[in-house]
Amino acid sequence: MLASMRETSFLKSENVRxxxxxLLACDNLNFEIPKGAVVALVGPNGAGKSTWMKIAxxxxxxxxxxxxxxxxxxRLRPREVHSKIGFLPDFYGLYxxxxxxxxxxxxxxxxxxxxxxxxxxxxDVLEKVSLMDKRTAILGTLSRGxxxxxxxARTLVNDPPLLxxxxxxxxxxxxxxxGLQELFKTLAADGKTLIVSSHIxxxxxxxCSHIVILKKGxxxxxxSLDEIGKLRADGTASIQDTYMSLMKExxx
Amino acid sequence: xTFPEIFRATRSxxxxxxxxxxxxxxxxxxxxxxxxxxxxxxxxxxxxxxLFWLQIIVICGLGFQRLAESVSKERLExxxxxQRLTPxxxxxxxxxxxxxxxxxxxxxxxxxxxxLIFLWMGVPELRSSALTHYELAIALILFLYALxxxxxxxxxxxxxxxxxxxxxFIAAFSSxxxxxxxxPDETFYYGISLPTIHFHTIAxxxxxxWAFFGAQWRIGKDLMESRKIWRLPxxxxxxxxxILGFGASNFYISSHVTSTALGAVALxxxxxxxxxxxxxxxxxxxxxxxxxxxxWNYTPMWIQSVTILLIFAVLACILxxxxxxxxxAIIFALFILRDMLFLQWCRFTRSIRPSVLAVIYITLGYxxxxxxxxxxxxxxxxxxxxxGTEAKLSDLPLHIFPVILQIAGLIWLNxxxxxxxxxxxxxxx
Numbered sequence: 001m002l003a004s005m006r007e008t009s010f011l012k013s014e015n016v017r018x019x020x021x022x023l024l025a026c027d028n029l030n031f032e033i034p035k036g037a038v039v040a041l042v043g044p045n046g047a048g049k050s051t052w053m054k055i056a057x058x059x060x061x062x063x064x065x066x067x068x069x070x071x072x073x074x075r076l077r078p079r080e081v082h083s084k085i086g087f088l089p090d091f092y093g094l095y096x097x098x099x100x101x102x103x104x105x106x107x108x109x110x111x112x113x114x115x116x117x118x119x120x121x122x123x124d125v126l127e128k129v130s131l132m133d134k135r136t137a138i139l140g141t142l143s144r145g146x147x148x149x150x151x152x153a154r155t156l157v158n159d160p161p162l163l164x165x166x167x168x169x170x171x172x173x174x175x176x177x178x179g180l181q182e183l184f185k186t187l188a189a190d191g192k193t194l195i196v197s198s199h200i201x202x203x204x205x206x207x208c209s210h211i212v213i214l215k216k217g218x219x220x221x222x223x224s225l226d227e228i229g230k231l232r233a234d235g236t237a238s239i240q241d242t243y244m245s246l247m248k249e250x251x252x
Numbered sequence: 253x254t255f256p257e258i259f260r261a262t263r264s265x266x267x268x269x270x271x272x273x274x275x276x277x278x279x280x281x282x283x284x285x286x287x288x289x290x291x292x293x294x295x296x297x298x299x300x301x302x303l304f305w306l307q308i309i310v311i312c313g314l315g316f317q318r319l320a321e322s323v324s325k326e327r328l329e330x331x332x333x334x335q336r337l338t339p340x341x342x343x344x345x346x347x348x349x350x351x352x353x354x355x356x357x358x359x360x361x362x363x364x365x366x367x368l369i370f371l372w373m374g375v376p377e378l379r380s381s382a383l384t385h386y387e388l389a390i391a392l393i394l395f396l397y398a399l400x401x402x403x404x405x406x407x408x409x410x411x412x413x414x415x416x417x418x419x420x421f422i423a424a425f426s427s428x429x430x431x432x433x434x435x436p437d438e439t440f441y442y443g444i445s446l447p448t449i450h451f452h453t454i455a456x457x458x459x460x461x462w463a464f465f466g467a468q469w470r471i472g473k474d475l476m477e478s479r480k481i482w483r484l485p486x487x488x489x490x491x492x493x494x495i496l497g498f499g500a501s502n503f504y505i506s507s508h509v510t511s512t513a514l515g516a517v518a519l520x521x522x523x524x525x526x527x528x529x530x531x532x533x534x535x536x537x538x539x540x541x542x543x544x545x546x547x548w549n550y551t552p553m554w555i556q557s558v559t560i561l562l563i564f565a566v567l568a569c570i571l572x573x574x575x576x577x578x579x580x581a582i583i584f585a586l587f588i589l590r591d592m593l594f595l596q597w598c599r600f601t602r603s604i605r606p607s608v609l610a611v612i613y614i615t616l617g618y619x620x621x622x623x624x625x626x627x628x629x630x631x632x633x634x635x636x637x638x639x640g641t642e643a644k645l646s647d648l649p650l651h652i653f654p655v656i657l658q659i660a661g662l663i664w665l666n667x668x669x670x671x672x673x674x675x676x677x678x679x680x681x
Contacts, residue, residue, distance in 0.1 A: 019677035093330035109256040110338035
């Protein structure tokens with residue numbers, strides 16, 4: 001491990017361990033993420049990224065350890081953590097028979113937004129993801145890119161300070177991906193903490209300030225891009241270069 | 253409290269055109285049936301029954317289908333995780349689904365009411381029997397709706413088949429109404445005389461509540477809510493108290509109802525054990541990573557239910573005079589413990605379908621030795637493989653020895669797998 005984050009942490013992964021039978025998916029993952037950071041969570045397939053994200057989101061029970069979000073233990077108080085996070089998993093899962101606006105109103109109610117606030121909030125997120133003109137469209141009729149934008153709108157509907165985005169641009173065309181990058185930059189500028197898992201390292205470079213690298217369930221590195229880059233022999237802060245050189249090192 | 257599921261149901265099902273068409277279709281159907289029946293004199297009673305049954309079929313058939321897929325379909329279509337991510341409590345989700353999922357079925361059922369009310373107002377002799385029918389129907393619908401939701405909450409795949417079970421229950425409802433009509437007006441329960449229909453209505457609603465709590469517990473497990481160990485034992489105690497009431501009076505409880513209660517608790521122990529697939533990961537978290545009340549709440553379901561069964565069996569042998577001479581209750585409970593240990597062993601060995609495998613092996617475990625012993629003319633040795641109901645107190649050591657031996661063997665087998673499973677897992681290669 002090269003470094004752990006030193007700023008005031010907003011999220012803390014504390015000895016997170018997850019076993020599936022004899023398979024160890026997360027091996028005592030310890031790192032901290034400061035408030036307002038945009039974190040690239042990277043690693044090869046099977047590194048434990050999605051598993052860790054599900055644990056952090058309170059969807060999967062860790063075998064041991066826990067994740068703290070804004071000082072709340074996700075294992076013991078998952079309900080409270082849910083109001084602080086927006087999670088975009090690597091699938092859409094939309095109610096195909098509902099119009100876009102009703103779908104978001106449903107979640108606005110589920111997140112306990114007051115009656116008078118819900119509709120304004122839904123309009124606000126629809127504008128943010130540029131879907132205002134599609135608000136009456138039935139979800140089942142939307143293209144993949146639009147469906148992904150609706151899914152992102154859902155993660156924003158409760159205005160959470162932390163967003164967990166698992167492969168947000170997988171399978172999308174370049175134009176939509178560029179649009180998403182711009183959206184993530186806007187969200188980061190709004191002061192939200194973002195943790196983005198992706199295999200497209202060059203894209204992450206565009207908007208990420210920090211990096212967490214996992215390999216075979218172990219933490220390889222965690223820190224700000226500058227911090228990790230400076231510690232490398234070549235002094236580079238490129239996500240791709242840092243990732244490639246660290247991946248060559250044997251996992252201990 | 254908030255119930256967004258009801259909002260979703262109204263937005264997807266309650267489109268104005270759909271509602272208007274549904275309403276007028278039902279009215280036309282009612283009028284068509286009316287015109288057929290009105291040819292004969294005194295037709296009102298027959299017409300009322302026909303419309304009543306149509307109403308029940310619509311409410312049950314469609315309602316069960318919607319409830320039976322209310323959770324399982326969400327799991328299948330991967331929308332469930334998004335509900336889990338909201339701050340909604342298990343009660344809010346469960347109640348929202350309980351009301352929201354069958355809402356359209358209830359609306360369709362309500363569309364029959366204008367004609368039914370018209371008949372009810374016009375024919376005074378219908379009034380009393382109609383109220384009885386509705387009392388039972390509402391209780392059974394509540395119970396079966398909760399049961400459908402319970403099945404759905406435990407189903408990982410789509411469970412449209414439960415709709416067919418619903419139709420089966422309509423048949424059961426039909427026979428139960430005729431059965432209840434033959435029962436005496438009063439039922440003796442714990443020696444107290446109670447009106448039969450009201451008693452069974454209340455009992456059905458109470459079982460409905462338990463089914464609802466069961467669904468809420470399972471949904472709460474998905475939400476990672478704190479588990480509550482008291483829920484299953486409380487239900488089993490309720491079941492025991494409920495059944496014993498039928499054979500209890502003046503501080504005497506008959507051994508017949510005690511046997512029924514034992515059988516019912518054993519049956520629910522089986523159902524609870526098979527429905528809760530607690531494999532090595534669960535045991536690892538339970539034994540190695542939970543402390544205090546969390547550890548207590550994590551106790552595998554079959555251990556909870558078999559513990560209640562064993563305590564009840566011991567109490568029955570102490571308190572019920574017939575059982576003092578014939579300790580079949582304890583032997584029976586020990587055989588259930590043996591079966592549960594076998595099921596757990598199947599789960600530890602990571603069989604592809606451990607529950608199915610366990611059912612097959614347990615069935616064979618009873619069946620093959622019985623067939624073998626019967627063929628060899630050794631019927632006196634049935635007690636080795638089945639609970640010896642006729643065993644006397646003096647036979648207890650002989651009867652208890654084989655089952656204890658089997659339990660010890662299975663504990664050892666489970667321990668071997670448990671020790672292996674509790675070792676730290678290795679990283680993926």
